[in-house]
Every structure is written in structure tokens, then in C-alpha cells.
Amino acid sequence: MTSYTLRSASPAKTRCDAVVVGVVQGAKGAELADGGADVAKAYGRRLRPLLATLGVTGKTGEVAKVPTGDTLATPLLVLVGLGRMADAAAVRRAAGVAARSVTNAASVALALPADGPELVRAVTEGYELGAYTFTTYKKPSKDTAPADVVVLSPGARRKETLTAFEEARVVSRAVAATRDWVNTPPGDLTPPLFADAVVTAHRALTSGRGAPKVKLRVLDEKELADLGCGGILGVGAGSSAPPRLVELSYSPRGAKHHLALVGKGITFDSGGLTIKPAASMNEMKSDMAGAAAVVQATFAIAELGLPVRVSTYAPMAENMISGSATRPGDVLTMYGGRTVEVLNTDAEGRLVLADALVRATEAGPDTIVDVATLTGHMVVALGDRVSGVMGSEDVVAEVLAAAATAGEEMWPMPIPEVMRERITSSKVADLAQHDWIRWGGGLYAAAFLREFTAGIPWAHLDIAGPSFNSGGAWGHVTAGGTGVAVATLVDHARALAAR
Secondary structure (H helix, E strand, O other), X not given: OOEEXXXXXXXXXXXXXXXXXXXXXXXXXXXXXXXXXXXXXXXXXXXXHHHHXXXXXXXXXXXXXXXXXOOOOOOEEEEEEEEOOOOHHXXXXXXXXXXXXXXXXXXXXXXXXXXXXHHHHHHHHHHHHHOOOOOOOOOOOOOOOOOEEEEEOOOOOOHHHHHHHHHHHHHHHHHHHHHHHHHOOHHHOOHHHHHHHHHHHHHHHHOOOOOOOOEEEEEOHHHHHHHOOHHHHHHHOOOOOOOEEEEEEEOOOOXXXXXXXXXXXXXXXXXXXXXXXXXXHOOHHHHHHHHHHHHHHHHHHHHHOOOOEEEEEEEEEEEOOOOOOOOOOOEEEOOOOOEEEOOOOOOOHHHHHHHHHHHHHHOOOOEEEEEEOOOHHHHHHHOOOOEEEEEOHHHHHHHHHHHXXXXXXXXXXXXXXXXXXXXXXOOOOOEEOOOOOOOOXXXXXXXXHHOOOOOOOEEEEEOOOOOEEOOOOEOOEOOEEOOOOHHHHHHHHHHHHXX
């Protein structure tokens, strides 16, 4: 287990196995960033020729390791590129790269730009998340992670800096826990097992003196049937693992805003009878990333003690094929009474979300935010690193502002009025779940969800692209589940609390 501390020591005099310093692309070539001034002073005139000899340019993702001899108190200097600007986003990415570049070091000091709370947060989150690994199913091996990581900051003794450091650790743990759930094989995280995992995490959070108070309710298939949650039940009908709906409630004293969070929890998506191509199923264990994100964000908000009331709904189902599976052409009656014609069983996420959204409206929130790996259309539109945000103009703007401070890339998308015509085109039901028109499918899905928000200010986050990293690690984002949206939701709650 790695311990993290915040100190104001000089990187040139700190005794550890490795010290990490940032490099920026300056007008006259590579130069050490803020935080590395004492290191630059220790090397003096030798520094610029050394950087040139090593081919260090400061570009993003670049790493160079330099044995220091007697120049520094540490035997190894690790230089990481920040690009042209040492802002929080660049620092977060560089810290993540550094975490994977320093192995077999018992202790590491991070001398990246960290002269304020925002940058201290970026360094801490970046390093901790960049060091994340998922080894549950691998043969035990030697742990090469450092025992001690020290974040160096000139403002380490300031209250606001220490608070930023401690809160960054809470958010990092929540993101890592989300990644763990997303990375778990689908056979080991069916809806009942996923609900059990939430119960276990809830027990750990709320146990002990002074622990936050978060209420938990798990609705099984019988209770869902009694309520009339036709969307959740319809999607889960083909699976031997019955669906669940997990509901969380955090109600601190002094809360001035009530936020509802809803997350899609499809633990595996075969496409149902509208079956996916085989290769498209490989990563469908990640189709529950939205539910994982809203649950862990709620836990983090509670642990931070933010004065915001949060009601969270995580519908969980497994979209499988069997004789009992929902058929294209079937009509489902959603929670609240609306009827929906199912025309594509691989567009199942909007069905489980519809039930949960209506449940959320009944709690009387001021705003609703839903998070879902909803459509491939959004990946086509924005790529695999950017989430789309749709909904009420004010809430969308607030979510985008939160994403900017959290270091997550999100982009606003419209819900054109023509989509209302498309979703009401069914000849046998109130709404058509899908219409097979290739264009604007992600916008259609958002328009469908809007029908279940009762006019409450709302934002929809389509995280289909950035929820799972199919390639290699980059910045602070490791391969597999990314935990996207957790930090944004926490920062959104922070902003609401600060009103």
C-alpha cells in the first residue's frame, strides 16, 4: 500500500529514490517547469546541454531518466513532458505518465508545478490514477509500486492546499473503485452481484464513528414487478441473472440543492435478439460504467461532506438472449405508465434509464444528471476520449464547467426538435424506442430520455467513448475502465454547494 504525503521541501535536497520534475516546451527549447527551480539551480549551466544531449523536448508524454551522481540528494531524476503549458490538465497527465515510469523505487518525490490547490489536486490525482492497476485475476507478483510518494508544494502548509490534497485522494479512490467494477468480468458482476458489491462498498463507507450517513435500498425483480418497472424488467428478461435497482440517498444538514444522479448499469450487453457482432461484445462488460460512476461519485460526495442532497438511482440488468428475451416489436409499460415500442433490443440502455429517471423525478430534485454508455453514435461524433453532454442549457453549462476543473473532456450536443417527431412515431405505443435512421442516433436517445424527466432541469452524459480505454495507457488514464464522469460529478456537486 502506497502512502501519500504533502511537503514543502526542496526537490534538490529531498532524500528519496527518485524525484520527478516537469519539462515545458519553451521559446528557446526545453526548460524545467515550476517546481524544478532548485533542480535547475543545482545543475546550473550543465542543464541545457544535458537536456539537448538526451533529446528532451518537453512534449506531452515524454519521459527521460537521469542518474544524478552527487548533484541531487536523490540518485534518479525523472523528467516528464508537460507540453507548451503547465496547466492543471497537463500536470495531471504528466503525473500519470510519471507513475508508470518510476518502478522499483521505494520512495518518489513529485516536484511538478504545484504552487496552488488546483495544481496540487492535479498532481495527486494524476499520479495515483496513473499508477492504477487491475490485478485481481492475475498471478501474484512482486509489487513494484513505491511505498512512499511525496507531493512537493511551496504551499503545503496552507489549509486550502492540504484540503485540496486530501480531497484529491478521496476522488482518486472513487475513480479507482469505479475502474475496478468496470474491469471485473461480467460473469462475476451480474446484476445481483453488482448490487452486492455496492452494498459492500456502502457498508465500508458508513461504518464507524463519524462515518457519513448514506441510505441504501436494493430492489429485486419482485419489487420491480410490483412497481411496474417495465424497462428494467424487459431488458433483463432474457437473462438467468435477474435485474436490480440500487437507490442511494445522502441528505446532509444545511443542503441547499437537491441533485439526482442516474446511471446505466447493463452488466453485459449481447444486444439481445438484435444481437451484436461477436467482436463487438468483447468490451460489453463496461456497459455498466454509468451506474458505477454515479454510485462512486455519491460515496465521494458523502465522504467529502459536501452540503448537497443527492438521490442516486442505478438500474442494473443483463441484456441476454433466450426464449424469454424481449422481442423487437414488443411494447413495454414503463414505471409511471408510459408505453414504449421496442424496435431494437440493442438500444436497451434508454429503457432501464427511463424507469430510473421517473423514480428520480419522484424524489423532487432541483436537477437531474444521468450518465450512460448509451450510443455508438456519440463515439462516431466525438471520438473515444470525449463525452457528449445534452439537456437543459443551464445544467449542461454547469456540467461542462465541472468537467473542465475535473480534467475530463466533454462537449455540448443538441437535441433538435425534429427528434420529438421521431420518438413519437410509434403506431402502437406512446413512444418509439428506436427508429433505425442512421443519423443523429445519440441525439434521438437523449430526446427519448428527456420524456421521462418531468420537465426538471436535466443533463445527459453519453460516455460511450471514454468509459473504456481499449488501447494503451495515456496520461493518467490506464487501459480498461477509466472511471470517467466521477470527478466531474463531484465537482458539479462542489459547485452546487458553493452557490
